[in-house]
Amino acid sequence: MFKPFQTAAVLGAGVMGTQIAAHLANAGLTVHLLDLPAKTGNKNDLVEAAFKKARKQSPPIFFTEKTARRIILGNFDDHFDRLAQVDWVIEAVVENLNIKQQLMQRLESVIREDAIVSTNTSGLPIHAIAQHQSESFRKRFLGTHFFNPPRYLKLLEVIPTADTDPQVLKRMQWFGQVYLGKGVVFAKDTPNFIANRIGMYATMLGLKAWTEQGYSIEEIDTLTGTLVGRPKSATFRTADLVGLDTLLYVTENLYPAIPNDESRDVFRVPEIMRKLVSTGTLGAKTGQGFYKKQGGEILSLNPVTLTYESAKPLNLGNVEALNKLPDLGDRLRALYQDRDRAGAFFRQTMLKILGYSARRIPEIADSPADIDRAMRWGFGWELGPFEIWDVLGFETVLTAMRAVDILIPEWIEIMHRNSASSFYWNDQYVYELGRSNELHYIPLEIPADEMKLETVKADPQRTLWHNPEAALLDLGDGIVLYEFRSKGNTLSLKVVDGLDEVLKLLETRDDFKGLVIGNDSPHFSGGANLAEMGMLAQSGNFDALDNLIVQFQTILQRIRYASKPIVAAIQGRVLGGGCELVMACPHVVAAAETYIGLVELGVGLIPGAGGIMRTVARVTERAASESPSHIQPFLRAAFETIAMAKVSSSAAEAQEIGFLPLTARIVMNGDRRLSVAKAEALHLSQIGYTPPPEQNSIMVLGQPARAALEHAAYVFQQGGFASEYDRYLAGRLAYVMTGGELSAPALVHENYLLQLERETFLPLLSQPKTQERIVHMLKTKKPLRN
Structure with a gap:
């Protein structure tokens, strides 16, 4: 349908800029990564330092070492003219509206008339960034909000302005899905778009449960992790990974940007967050945040004393039994019915999250499916809010919301009056506001080439x-x-x-x-x-x-x-x-x-x-x-x-x-x-x-090569990288790879090597150390180096 992008430029070599550039390179594009010139020395020093740091990240942001060669570094002074050749420019500079607007003016004087320009901002109105540019430029301008890290998180929020050409949107959706491997969700130009708006709300509820309701950090992470179908990093480990300073920045910018949000007070940052950030307690990047590793123990923060303490036993009733239920839907329903502190936390926070998500339609999105996809793809939830609502039961949740005075939007009331019993029907339809402004089931948009x-x-x-x-x-x-x-x-x-x-x-x-x-x-x-x-x-x-x-x-x-x-x-x-x-x-x-x-x-x-x-x-x-x-x-x-x-x-x-x-x-x-x-x-x-x-003539190298491989295994063992049994196993591997007892290189049939594999494999199963390794792997899911 469309011509794929072959060249791109990323403006800004910060954390997100370098990672976006890396993912575009993973997709096979030639990428120009540009940043400000250094004030002294080599003008490329800033971008080179950022790129060098990015290449050391773990997990890796590049598919292979060779992939990184697709990125060409430069600076705004000497290499801005390169942008005349690229298909797509992504702006990822500092979150300052004036700076971004000036950059757009400079861009329009250089880029091709068919080049697409997008911004990765999450804190500024998309339309305002290009509002002073020509109509032609504005038609090719939009928001493309990647999630960190772009290689691993599937969500790409695409945010059009009123001027964005629909064909540009379709091309970006197609390229994002097919070439970048993204789940594309169209978001509205509202503060924090979809995923971060809902995700930050859920995060702030967890923080308030810690500071105001007596739940410990460990208890909240237990109740907001894999038990409920979310990542094991849950609330506080995720906050440490993201950075407490980043969370503080996002919430402090979000609060004044949403004056008409009826739940705005939830985004008031607890004073403890400001204290932690002011003292340099920023999370994983500073070695301590809500958690701190000391020796072999993971300590957590006491909200009263601001000291780190050993984890106390969880006071969550029979939550361990609930965690053993293999089906997520069964776990959610059982947790909702639980009468202990675990159930109380889940009902209180989940009803608020579901109500808040419903009230954000049509402000941030028109469809429950868009919100669900954004939370699955951006925050790693197994089920989005409306999918959870369906699992718990539409009427069950609605009745509970009324009982605790949670504000229910009119479109939910209309659903109830229309006797709709779920947001999704037959996995192919979703209940939403259609083009005729009437609520009814609409076919889910599922790409034809994504087979389920x-x-x-x-x-x-x-x-x-x-x-x-x-x-x-x-x-x-x-x-x-x-x-x-x-x-x-x-x-x-x-x-x-x-x-x-x-x-x-x-x-x-x-x-x-x-x-x-x-x-x-x-x-x-x-x-x-x-x-x-x-x-x-x-x-x-x-x-x-x-x-x-x-x-x-x-x-x-x-x-x-x-x-x-x-x-x-x-x-x-x-x-x-x-x-x-x-x-x-x-x-x-x-x-x-x-x-x-x-x-x-x-x-x-x-x-x-x-x-x-x-x-x-x-x-x-x-x-x-x-x-x-x-x-x-x-x-x-x-x-x-x-x-x-x-x-x-x-x-x-x-x-x-x-x-x-x-x-x-x-x-x-x-x-x-x-x-x-x-x-x-x-x-x-x-x-x-x-x-x-x-394969009837595979060249094997015989005993001379076997000796060389065995020596390599010996060197590894002597260097402390392998145990004695590892070396023994490596010797058995070398024996097969070089053709067994062959004294010299020879051509062999594939069946010869298959027989060698069998003859060598079977005796190993009788070895006590092998059996110890198998038992250990089954018990711990980790290898044993005995």
């Missing part, structure tokens, strides 16, 4: 086969999808058996044109089911384990050489056996945020289902020739990656490491991966699919 398996599964006829932990779903057009449903999407016995059945169906049914392997979970697969393997090992049933390894290797080979296209659609963590499955797939569609790795050494094993064989094959393909001297550096890098159980920090890095092929399609918006994978499978079928050739 819940929608597919809603039609029973589209489930073609299933067992308790897996299913085969009909995606239409002859493409089917194999979905893991095991805990953690592990490759359990039932999942492996299901793969066997599905591959038989794929080969025998003429109406099946291709297969996608994927799921709707945050993470593709946690790898092999360690609990099942550990039980078999501890019971001494090694024959069953051997059969399982043979079966899994065989199935992955069948995936590799299937006569019809098979595409893996992956996202999040893809570990161990899950990584081996993906490496076997000849075609991969990966969300940009994919973290993939062969992590078996962390549990005392080596990859045993083809991961080593495929790694060695890819190493030889990357080398300039089959000469050992050309292969050796690549082999060592791959050996260290597996020996250290390294996991990629992005799909792009996974390609550099070798876990993903260079042909893998990387999609910035992970919600598109299933649709793209389906399209890929269908395309491969339509053009006449041919599976990859058998």
Whole structure:
């Protein structure tokens, strides 16, 4: 529909400016990052210092080290003329209206007539920034409010002015969704837009519960974290991460900007916040905020004495039992009915948040869906306010609001009079004010290329086969999808058996044109089911384990050489056996945020289902020739990656490491991966699919290379980076990677390396230290370095 942006400029190299520039570079753009000239020395000193600091951030803001090279640094004095060549300019300078207006005037004299200009401000009226510019400029001007950190937070609030060209808005929405991987919400030009307006309200309620109602910091974070479907950082840990000075700045600017907000007093900053900021207690960046780490203990602030104290036992009744309920809806309903302090806090704060969100329509947004999406994508809530209201029950919440005199907006009363019982209907409609100014259910706007398996599964006829932990779903057009449903999407016995059945169906049914392997979970697969393997090992049933390894290797080979296209659609963590499955797939569609790795050494094993064989094959393909001297550096890098159980920090890095092929399609918006994978499978079928050739001549380097790899493991152990058992496991890995007992380089068939994997993998399961590692991982979810 539109031409994608290829070049961009970010004006202002502060925290947000550098991170926005980094994410644009991640998306493949060439980016000019400009800031004020330094007053002395090199004029680029300020921007270079900011960029250097940004590159050290953790988690990383760039997909790979190479990505950072797409950014070209400059200053406003010497390099402003570069802006004449860019497609999109993003202003992210200091929050001063006069400065921004002057910058807009200077911009208009330089940029192309078709260049789009946007501001990332969150504290100033968008329309005021460009109000003195020409009509042509104003048509191409809008707000694009990214959330920090832009790489990881999905929300992009797009804020038009009255003059913004609708085509510019559509182009920005399209580019944001497809190329930047964002969830785009159109917001109105009101203070703090959508997410920060609601989010800050919720934060201030938490602060007031601490200062005025006797709840401790730990209690409030327990009640505003994962228990209720919010990030584990909850209220106070999030405040420490954001910075108390930032929170103070936002609220102090928001309060005078919303004189007509009936709940304005909630945004009055508690005096304790001013005291903390004035003494330099700013949160994580100063080492103390609401929390402080002292020794190995996490202390929290006493609101009366302003001293840090050890955490006291929670006085929240049976909240631990509520936390064990696996379904969020069940937890919310149980917490709402709870008669202890936990339930009292939840009812009081949640009713206020729901009422406030309802009263902000149509001020900040026209649709409940926009507010829900903004809170999910910007603040990491699993459910937005109106989705929570539906879970608790429309009438239940409305009755409770009336009982405690919470102001209810007229549109909610109209809903009640119209006998509407929920904001959402059938997951496809939302109750809102339509174009005719009448309240009714309106179809939800869902991008056509963002496939949801819940929608597919809603039609029973589209489930073609299933067992308790897996299913085969009909995606239409002859493409089917194999979905893991095991805990953690592990490759359990039932999942492996299901793969066997599905591959038989794929080969025998003429109406099946291709297969996608994927799921709707945050993470593709946690790898092999360690609990099942550990039980078999501890019971001494090694024959069953051997059969399982043979079966899994065989199935992955069948995936590799299937006569019809098979595409893996992956996202999040893809570990161990899950990584081996993906490496076997000849075609991969990966969300940009994919973290993939062969992590078996962390549990005392080596990859045993083809991961080593495929790694060695890819190493030889990357080398300039089959000469050992050309292969050796690549082999060592791959050996260290597996020996250290390294996991990629992005799909792009996974390609550099070798876990993903260079042909893998990387999609910035992970919600598109299933649709793209389906399209890929269908395309491969339509053009006449041919599976990859058998790997019958893989060059392995034999004992000389093995000795070099073992020496590298020895050096790591002597340096204190690995235990003695780590070194032993690395030796077993080196043994397989170099061809076992081969005394010299040789060409081998892939089956030779698969057999070596099996023969080396199985004995490791009988090792006490391996079994200790497996048990520790199952108990703590962390590796044991014994």
